[in-house]
Amino acid sequence: MYSVINVDIEKCTGCRTCELACSLHNYGECNPSRSRIFVVRDQDEGLITTVPVVCQQCEKPLCLNMCPAQAISRDPETHAVVIDEDKCLGCRTCVYVCPFGAPSVDPRLGVAQKCDLCGGSPSCVAICPKKALSYVGAEEESLRRKRTRVERYLSVIGTRG
Amino acid sequence: MSQLYGGKILWIDLSSGAVITKDTSGYARNYIGGRGINARIMYENVGPQTDALGPQNIIAFGTGPLSGTLFPGCSRTDVMCKSPVTNLIANANVGGDWAAELKYAGFDHVVLTGRAEHPVYLSVRNDIVELKDARHLWGGTTWDTQRTIKAELSDPEVKVLCIGPAGENMSTFATVHSNVGNSASRTGVGAVLGSKNVKALAVRGTGGVAVADPDAFFEACVAAHDTIKGADYYEELATLGVVQAEYAYVLSGIEAGSDAHDGVRDLDPQGTTDYPAFWKEYGHKRTGCMGCPVHCMENYDVPGHGSAVMSCELYTQLTWEVRNFDMHLLYDLVKQCMLMGIDNTSTATMIQFVMQLYDLGIIDESLTDGIRMEWGSKEAIHGALNAMVLRNTEFGDVLAQGMKATAEYFDSRVPSERRGGTSTYEHAMQVNNNPMYGINPRMNAMALGYAIGRRSDCITDLDTNQFDTITAPIYPGWTEEHRLAEVEYNYQTARDLTGLQNAGDPESLEGKAQIVHDMGIHTGLSDMAGTCKWHTKWLFLDLRPEHYAKALTAGLGREVSEDDLLRASLRMRHVERALECKMGRRRENDTIPAKEFGKPVSRGLWKGKLGVTREQLEGMKDEYYTLRGWDLETGVPTAATLHEFGLDDIASDLAERGILPGWTGEDFGR
The missing domain is CATH 1.10.569.10 (Aldehyde Ferredoxin Oxidoreductase Protein, subunit A, domain 2)
Known part of the structure; x- marks a missing residue:
């Protein structure tokens, strides 16, 4: 069974260590502008919301289907949706069609960049101090979520049935 | 872009609007960055005659070589100017994400001098530096100011340091604020910014921080993260919180x-x-x-x-x-x-x-x-x-x-x-x-920390220690056995450092000066590196000089030893102390309120105990000055100490002012 990067926004503290690890791992520099994971922060009126945005390796990836250069494919080993930089036109179609806005076109390379799961061992997940990011089986995560949601529901209604 | 550094210091004369840049490299080897470089800039530019709220005061915002990198706590900006509160050095430190953004724009420090004719804010967008009208922002809260600036620059990723109404009105306790609750709070840095008619510093950078050896740097940073996460107090702090x-x-x-x-x-x-x-x-x-x-x-x-x-x-x-x-x-x-x-x-x-x-x-x-x-x-x-x-x-x-x-x-x-x-x-x-802070000055090492701290408070200041303050907190949920185990760990740490049996004992005076001296050097290191001092052993999160040395070595591509760093930290402190002395500080100013002497703690673990006396404090000061190489009589760094740290120019300046102890008339080669 393949794994994806799961995001638990309640655990995320907004520290952006993931961005730094990603850019350092992939480009040899610390640069959030080039990171393939990006923490969207909102803090209006003092209420802080932080949501890491990263490719969810969709089952039916719009980016893959829509790419005019057919530069995007599925990595058979990691199940990651990956970009062939030699074919990429930098046309941003993938940026526009992605439900999360996860890919971006790197200004220096002129081609689209997105999370490739670091070949099966994502550095952002490894360093996330709050374990807000996890690299687990997609099905396993779905089941875990059901359980945590039920626990919360029970605590809200104040009864265990 | 040079390795780990933005490479440039942005220097702006608000009176004329002139913007120049200076190379960071001239300062970097001796002073690393952040507070170190700020201290040197301060020594060269302010003195006893400087009016803290006048245009001749300068205010410096400094990041360090590890700011904006994967190294833990990479968020810190050191803010320094002459203080309207103490008339000595003002220094405060702010986290958030501004420091990183400044690095990404290619700058290490921003130095502001003079006074703008009307309220302005500084906008840095990579290499585009502008002073923009801020009259419409004047009177706004710190949160509204950030929101408005982001909106008018059409970029939600802009990072903002700003003052609120307190800073505009030059209330001497005004802060420089960022995000929600990130704040350079103490010693009046916000009032100084207000006196310069500067409402905010807005920064956006899309470059990165380059490193010489990415793999080794990655490894050094991960090791530092792991050390913090494995430290004794980490779980309590990260799970239960402050x-x-x-x-x-x-x-x-x-x-x-x-x-x-x-x-x-x-x-x-x-x-x-x-x-x-x-x-x-x-x-x-x-x-x-x-x-x-x-x-x-x-x-x-x-x-x-x-x-x-x-x-x-x-x-x-x-x-x-x-x-x-x-x-x-x-x-x-x-x-x-x-x-x-x-x-x-x-x-x-x-x-x-x-x-x-x-x-x-x-x-x-x-x-x-x-x-x-x-x-x-x-x-x-x-x-x-x-x-x-x-x-x-x-x-x-x-x-x-x-x-x-x-x-x-x-x-x-x-x-x-x-x-x-x-x-x-x-x-x-x-x-x-x-x-003062709420931390109890009746505790031995705390009293010393308050007294000699260069901004005269103890907790985020540097020359202080927490050994006898967190030797034995009663954490809710801790068993007595757990607590005593922690106490023993802390006692052992103090013993290892000082070689003295009772150094960790809050009731003993033994080794306190050594601990405070050592703690100041270590926290100074993080201030120079542009990282958070909480991560040092100050709060038992255990980052040691070796962690900084490894990361800097990998990042810079040249050997940086632990000794280099500790020496740089002490050098920085001597510069600060020399500057304070130039501004009038002497041994007699290193003290706590007289009414506190000899009064025991009235509740908690040490109820009826402690209560440092004046004589005890003076004794600890003697030890501390000796460790630092400062004159016992005046508290001024001696000519020999300054010479040892390559600070002959400062020794010469102090000699000219007639305040250099042990000066025998040599001209320091000036």
Whole structure:
């Protein structure tokens, strides 16, 4: 069974260590502008919301289907949706069609960049101090979520049935 | 872009609008970055004649070589100028994400001199540097200012440091604020920015921080993260938060609260200041600064009171210090301080000072603009806070000028017999006019930390230690066995450092000077690197010089040894001390309020014990000066010490001023 990067926004503290690890791992520099994971922060009126945005390796990836250069494919080993930089036109179609806005076109390379799961061992997940990011089986995560949601529901209604 | 550094110092004369850049490299090898480079810039540009709120003062915002990198706690900006509070060095440090953004724009430091003709804000967008009109922002809160600037620059990713109304009005306790609750708070840096007519510094950078050996750098950073996460106190801090730690300190008598101020001795009469319960009820999420695994800030959402961030000392200042036991009132006050851009700690200690005098019958409401300054009074605390920010009454205007000015105001209006024949200043909890923290100065090492600290407070200051303050906190939920195991660990750490059996014992004077000396060097290291001092052994999170040395070596591509770093940290401290001495500081200024001497702790673990005496403090100072190489008689760094650290130019300057100890007439080759 393949794994994806799961995001638990309640655990995320907004520290952006993931961005730094990603850019350092992939480009040899610390640069959030080039990171393939990006923490969207909102803090209006003092209420802080932080949501890491990263490719969810969709089952039916719009980016893959829509790419005019057919530069995007599925990595058979990691199940990651990956970009062939030699074919990429930098046309941003993938940026526009992605439900999360996860890919971006790197200004220096002129081609689209997105999370490739670091070949099966994502550095952002490894360093996330709050374990807000996890690299687990997609099905396993779905089941875990059901359980945590039920626990919360029970605590809200104040009864265990 | 040079390795780890932006490479440039942005130097702006606000009076003429001239923008120049200087190379960082001239400073970097000896002073690393951040506080180190700031200190050197300060020495070269301010002195005893500089008016802290005049255009000739300069204010420097400094990042370090590890700011904006994967190294933990990479978020810190060191802010330095001459202080309107102490008339010595002002220094405060702010987290968030501004430091990283400045690096990404290609700059290491921003230095502002002069005074703008009208309110402006600085906008840095990579290499585009502009001073923009800020007249429409004047009067705005710190949060509104950030939002408006992001909107008008059409970029939500812009990072902003700004002042609130307190800074505009040059209230001497004004802060420089960022995000929600990131704040360079102490010693009046916000007032200095306000005096320059600068509302904000907005930065956006899309470059990166380059490293020489990415793999080795990655490894060094991960090792540092792992060390922090594996440290003894990490779990408590990361899971329970500072809210819990702070409560533990209060329970243990470490946070003086009322102790040091002859106030109430009951811990919590109605049980209403239970911080952990407040967090449980209203906590929204744990948050923190960029690149930090500790996330020490608590974000709240309180119905009817809105959202804000609390952390650390915020819990204890406007509660214990002013005998307020209403958590909702505390929350409102903390939020008001953030929005107005005024230091919570100074505000609390100032209000406490006035309440104390009011309680003793020395002053009445004829001197407080009609406000009845009764302990814990909501109207009194809000009234004094707002007056201090807005300076719209005589009382508020006086408070805004600080403790000495306030005492002089009262002294001139209250007959001597009502004051017991002494100045009201005797009641002020201050060191060099800087309002003190809630940490108990009756504890041996704390007293030394307060006394010699270069900004005369102890906790985020540098020359201080926590050994005897966290040797034995009563954490809720800890068994006595667990607590004693922690105590033993801390005692052993102190023994290892000093070679003295009882160095970790709060009741012993043994080794305290050595601990404070050592702690100052280590926390100084993080200040120079542009990272958070919480991660050093200051708070037992265990980052050691070797972690910094490894990361810097990999990042710079040249060998940086632990010795190089420790020596640079001491060099920085000598520069700061020399500057303070140039500005008039001497041994006799290194002290705590006289009324605190010999008074035992009144509750908690050391009830009836401790209570450092003047003689004991002087003894510790002797040891400390000796370790530092400062003159025993005057407290000024000696010619030999300055020479040893390559600071002959400073020695020469001090000699010319006639204040260099041990100077025999040589000219230092100038």
